[in-house]
Amino acid sequence: MKKVLFVLSEWGYWGEELIGPLEACDAAGYEIAFLTPNGKRPTPLSVSCTPGYLDPPLGRSVTSEEMGQKTRQIDDSNRLDSPKSLADWFPQRAYPSSPTYLRDMEAYYKKIDKIVAEELVAYDALVIVGGSGALVDLANNHRIHELVMGFVKLNKPIAAECYGVSCLAFARDFRDKKSLIWGKKVTGHPIDYDYLDGTGFEGHHAIDGSKKGFGDGYINFGAPFYPLEYxxxxxxxxxxxxxxxxxxxxxxxxxxxxxxxxxxxxxxxxGRVLVEVLEKGLTRYGW
Incomplete structure (x- = not known):
């Protein structure tokens, strides 16, 4: 049985961007594992649960009744209750200012290599779910970058959606700092689709450590942090x-x-294309 690892933000994922590939993998009979940056239960963005939500750049609804219901159903279930913690799995990279930097980095890469060789081999594909939350805790998360590079080293497919594609742009070996997608054909959230206002985040976050206050419900950040297309x-x-x-x-x-x-x-x-990659060896599509 093939096993697929799904990565979700703790600051709000878009429901359909989980449901699409998840249903395809479920239908194919794959085993599914979920991962978040700190092992916290991921939260769907409310608008991705709200049928009829009007997307300002597109000027039309982007949440159907069916997808809204499916997002609410998985959020109400216990399926996402205990995701694996990336922070507990992959080590923290040392600061260059460390007095033992060289030894620290030698130990760091030994741990990474061991995880790739002994643990990542158990997975057949990686899926990075999109949504605005990916801007916060996935895009510049060096542990995510190491995870992506591990799948590349093992020559296993990595699917990334919407703002989740930012992880691929920033993933690179810390020693040469060249993007892993250099020379590749990719798509991702275009500038035409960016909000001028209303980029929102949701999740269990607060400055004081409680689950109230900052992050308790929807936060409007305005425009996205960066234009992903550029x-x-x-x-x-x-x-x-x-x-x-x-x-x-x-x-x-x-x-x-x-x-x-x-x-x-x-x-x-x-989701459909991911299954074709895994089952039929598809290596090129859409260009």
Whole structure:
């Protein structure tokens, strides 16, 4: 039985971007494991549970009754109750200011190599679920970067959706600092789809350590932290390409080992294509 690892933000994931690939993997009979940065239960963004929610850039509803209901159902179930903690699994990288930096980094890479060789081999694919929360705790999370690089080293597929694609742009070996998607064809959240206001986050967070106050419910951050399309265009370099397919309903790109999905509407297609990669050896799609 194939095993797929799903990564979700603790600051709000988009429901359909979990449901699309998850249902495809469930239907294929795969074993599913869930992972969050600190092992906290992930929270769906409320608007991804609200049928009829009008997306300002698109000027139309992006949450169907069916997907809203499915998102609420999985959130009400116990399936996401005990995700694996990335912080407990992968070590913290040492600061260069450490007086024992060289020895620390030698130990660090030994631990990483051991995890890849002995533990990541148990998984057949990685899925990074999108949603605005990925901007907060996934994009620049060096443990996520090491996880992605581990799957690349093992030549296993990595699917990333929407803002989850940011992890691929920033993932790179700390020693040469070159993006893993250099020279690759990718898609991801385009500038045309960015909010001018209303980029929101939700989850169990607070400055004082409680689950009330900051992060208790929806927070409007305004525009996104960064325009992902521009970052992806720079990250792939002159021999790669960002393929937004703006004007088309969906955009899913396979340039093995990467499967990238533009946004919410592409989630079901992303799941279907992931299964084709695992079952049929698909290595190129959408370009």
């Amino acid at each position: 970052i992806l265009r720079d990250a792939v370099g002159p021999d790669g390409a960002y393929i937004g397919r703006v004007g088309h309903e969906t955009s899913v790109i396979v340039d093995y080992p990467f499967i990238t999905s533009r946004s919410t509407a592409s989630s079901v297609e992303c």
